[in-house]
Amino acid sequence: MFGRPAPAELYHFSDRLALKESVQAIELRELTKDFPLMERGRYLRAVDGLTLRIPENSVFGLLGPNGSGKSTTIRMLLGLSEPSRGEIRIFGASPQEAEARRRVGYLPDAPYYHKFLTGRELLRFFGKLLGMSRSELERRAEELLAQFGLADAMDRKLGAYSKGMLQRLGFAQALLGDPDILVLDEPTAGVDPVGAAEVGDFVRGLREQGKTVLLCSHLLTQVQDLCDAVGIMNKGRLLASGSIDELLGVGGDARFAIEGLTGSELGEVARFAQEKGGDLVPLGQNLEDLFRSLVSKDDQRGGEA
Amino acid sequence: MRLFLLLAVSGIVSLVGGLYFQEFNLGSSELRFIADFGFGAMTLLGSIVTVVATVQLLYGEIEHRTILPILSKPVSRGEFLLGKLLGAWLTICSFIGILTLALLAALWIRQWQMPDLGEEALLEQGAVSSSGVLLFALMQCFRLMVLASVTAFFSAYASSSLFAVFMGFFVWVIGQLRGSLDAQWGEGIGQSLLKTLTLLIPDFRIFDLGAYAFGEAEASLVSLLGLVLYAVVYAALYGSLAAVVLKNREF
Amino acid sequence: MNFKRRLLILWFASSLLVGLLTQPLRQGAVARAESGESLASLADGLGQGITFAALGGYRTIAANFVWISMYGDWRYRLKGEVLEKMQLAVSLNPDSVYFWVDGSRIIANDMPVWQVGDDLMESLFESEEGIAIRKAYGEQALAFLEQAPRAVAQRVPVLVEKASICWQRLADLDRALVYFKQAVEKEDVPNHICRVYAEILVKNGEVKKAYEYLKSHYAGLSDDDRTALKPFVARRIEELKAKLESGS
Ligand SMILES: Nc1ncnc2c1ncn2[C@@H]1O[C@H](COP(=O)(O)OP(=O)(O)OP(=O)(O)O)[C@@H](O)[C@H]1O
Ligand SMILES: [Mg+2]
Numbered sequence: 001m002f003g004r005p006a007p008a009e010l011y012h013f014s015d016r017l018a019l020k021e022s023v024q025a026i027e028l029r030e031l032t033k034d035f036p037l038m039e040r041g042r043y044l045r046a047v048d049g050l051t052l053r054i055p056e057n058s059v060f061g062l063l064g065p066n067g068s069g070k071s072t073t074i075r076m077l078l079g080l081s082e083p084s085r086g087e088i089r090i091f092g093a094s095p096q097e098a099e100a101r102r103r104v105g106y107l108p109d110a111p112y113y114h115k116f117l118t119g120r121e122l123l124r125f126f127g128k129l130l131g132m133s134r135s136e137l138e139r140r141a142e143e144l145l146a147q148f149g150l151a152d153a154m155d156r157k158l159g160a161y162s163k164g165m166l167q168r169l170g171f172a173q174a175l176l177g178d179p180d181i182l183v184l185d186e187p188t189a190g191v192d193p194v195g196a197a198e199v200g201d202f203v204r205g206l207r208e209q210g211k212t213v214l215l216c217s218h219l220l221t222q223v224q225d226l227c228d229a230v231g232i233m234n235k236g237r238l239l240a241s242g243s244i245d246e247l248l249g250v251g252g253d254a255r256f257a258i259e260g261l262t263g264s265e266l267g268e269v270a271r272f273a274q275e276k277g278g279d280l281v282p283l284g285q286n287l288e289d290l291f292r293s294l295v296s297k298d299d300q301r302g303g304e305a
Numbered sequence: 306m307r308l309f310l311l312l313a314v315s316g317i318v319s320l321v322g323g324l325y326f327q328e329f330n331l332g333s334s335e336l337r338f339i340a341d342f343g344f345g346a347m348t349l350l351g352s353i354v355t356v357v358a359t360v361q362l363l364y365g366e367i368e369h370r371t372i373l374p375i376l377s378k379p380v381s382r383g384e385f386l387l388g389k390l391l392g393a394w395l396t397i398c399s400f401i402g403i404l405t406l407a408l409l410a411a412l413w414i415r416q417w418q419m420p421d422l423g424e425e426a427l428l429e430q431g432a433v434s435s436s437g438v439l440l441f442a443l444m445q446c447f448r449l450m451v452l453a454s455v456t457a458f459f460s461a462y463a464s465s466s467l468f469a470v471f472m473g474f475f476v477w478v479i480g481q482l483r484g485s486l487d488a489q490w491g492e493g494i495g496q497s498l499l500k501t502l503t504l505l506i507p508d509f510r511i512f513d514l515g516a517y518a519f520g521e522a523e524a525s526l527v528s529l530l531g532l533v534l535y536a537v538v539y540a541a542l543y544g545s546l547a548a549v550v551l552k553n554r555e556f
Numbered sequence: 557m558n559f560k561r562r563l564l565i566l567w568f569a570s571s572l573l574v575g576l577l578t579q580p581l582r583q584g585a586v587a588r589a590e591s592g593e594s595l596a597s598l599a600d601g602l603g604q605g606i607t608f609a610a611l612g613g614y615r616t617i618a619a620n621f622v623w624i625s626m627y628g629d630w631r632y633r634l635k636g637e638v639l640e641k642m643q644l645a646v647s648l649n650p651d652s653v654y655f656w657v658d659g660s661r662i663i664a665n666d667m668p669v670w671q672v673g674d675d676l677m678e679s680l681f682e683s684e685e686g687i688a689i690r691k692a693y694g695e696q697a698l699a700f701l702e703q704a705p706r707a708v709a710q711r712v713p714v715l716v717e718k719a720s721i722c723w724q725r726l727a728d729l730d731r732a733l734v735y736f737k738q739a740v741e742k743e744d745v746p747n748h749i750c751r752v753y754a755e756i757l758v759k760n761g762e763v764k765k766a767y768e769y770l771k772s773h774y775a776g777l778s779d780d781d782r783t784a785l786k787p788f789v790a791r792r793i794e795e796l797k798a799k800l801e802s803g804s
Contacts, residue, residue: 035555075373075556078376078377079376079377080373080376080377080555080556081555081556082553082555098379098380098381099379101377101378101379102378102379104377106373106374106377108370108373108374108377110370112369112370112371112372112373112374113371113374114369114371126374126375126378129375129378129379129380130378130379131379173374177378
């Protein structure tokens, strides 16, 4: 559009980020997932050559439009789905190992819990799966349920929970085993704005505790505030990844927002930039604009090809 | 669970039905009649409980995706399956247990209602031995354990619960018929082909030990252990196959 | 796709292997169950409901229902239907001693009456024609019992039934004694059968044999068995002894 190199090549800063911190909580290498279609021999490539590194004690946002392969990536990360190609490492171990999964807490993209259990019973059940001792389990379950405002509801059946309550129960469940990594698939889905802000605070709290968080979200403003780094996916491919600052070009790459000028004054600025051999790039300073332009450009290129 | 209760009730109702129908039978083999009804209930309703419970326990988790958070915990798929199978078996055993108690109670009540069962009557049908009833019930538990494993195998593979239920009952019926099948069909190639095919399916009829309860056959420990071993081997086979399928399944 | 094929092969191979390995286990159990029941004989007379019940494991129940409905026909004295349903019931559940015994009684006791009519019942024991009818049905009842699987045929009630048919319907004491003898040799034989056996022996003129049999029978009786009627047996032995002495 502006005669610049394709964004995919431009914005990969994650390697630089990785050098700073040595311990990688999550590593994805050339991760690919093909789903067989009904017609024989044809595949849907839900994830395509995804390479990511998420250092310990950071918050990583995985962004992308619907159907871009975020949840699929997360399922592979948890060993729920087998990659067609590529590798996954959780603190260096494969997610097929139960011990690796013990270090990961998972908030699924929808409340897949047994409706006939109560909140407390669900946590008890998951606690048993985690091999927790009874007394510890009881203590921790009550603590978590209280922390997420479910103290009053914990003896009610999940069938009677509201969407937001189920989501909060999901948090409690994910934190039950005190994992080092939290994988949150759309933690703010179905949560009201106040609740969403609480989720943000909560994730910050997790970072302070030294945990690593991988989250998918469509609330880009929140992600921008919250995450240390993000990756933007479309159609299974990673379009860009890196720290927020790097992606938005605060720092080395100078891209400014110009405020307080009139239309004609702006025209002069543009002319000036062109005289100097540059260009005025209308990329926004916020993640949302970046996201939109990256995705639409990618879709266009896909359309041309 | 509601289904479980429903079936338990219908089992008991069928026993009461047995009590009622023996009226037609001129009173001469009441106990035996009642026992037959009880055994029938254990077999037919037991198979329904088994298939439905297993499909619900296993395929239900897949269908409602409740399996996702479970498998994301440090539990292997094999462990998950084993837990589900044990759960199904527990359900089966308690169901059979309820029916057995009801049957023994019905027998006991009838026996008590006709205290001077003349020698003649005793001679005719022989009393129904309660140890025979217990033995029958025990063998049902083992037979249905095999059925549960078979159903688990199909549940792990299925993409609809109807398929799993259907296949469970299909194997059940074939397994029931198996014994009569290879006696049935002609000679030559057809026969040997059929013989091979029948080898593929567990034989469910051999667990029918009704005759022991009526004192018509002697139970030998060796043959009982043989039956148990047979059941365990088949349960393990289909359990392992189910595990293989589950390991390769996407969620 | 690939996985499906691999799974099918795995299933086939492992099932075949296990099927072969467990064959000896199965055969042991089958030997007992194999009692001449065949699907063909079932399929003939079965209605939908009964077939379904039989397949579902309600085989014995199905047999019971057939038996009950047989009694419906029995009330109207429909000989053909009754015989058919009896056959069906015993092929559904050949292990039921009751079906065999009750069925043979219907053939031997009821059917002759149906044929001659209630008013002429006595003719079965009086007129030549009546006796022939009685004996024909007696033989038919015996033939019916002969179909029973071996394990059932060797049970005391069946043996006693055969014996009493020979005795009461055929008036053939020699044949009756053969069956009685088999019966009294069983362990679970009730005491009164043994006493009846002795009486039939006497009736058949074999007093010495009866005396010796009763003596050995008496020796095996326990004191606290109410059905043993020890004093009665002892008295009878004395009577037979007296009879033998007076006779010789
Ligand atoms: N089990 C499956 N079988 C076949 N296709 C699948 C399966 N799971 C996901 N897909 C496909 O993979 C693609 C990516 O799906 P995925 O759920 O990962 O998207 P997402 O990024 O999580 O979207 P959203 O934001 O809506 O949650 C979609 O096109 C979807 O149809
Ligand atoms: Mg998703």
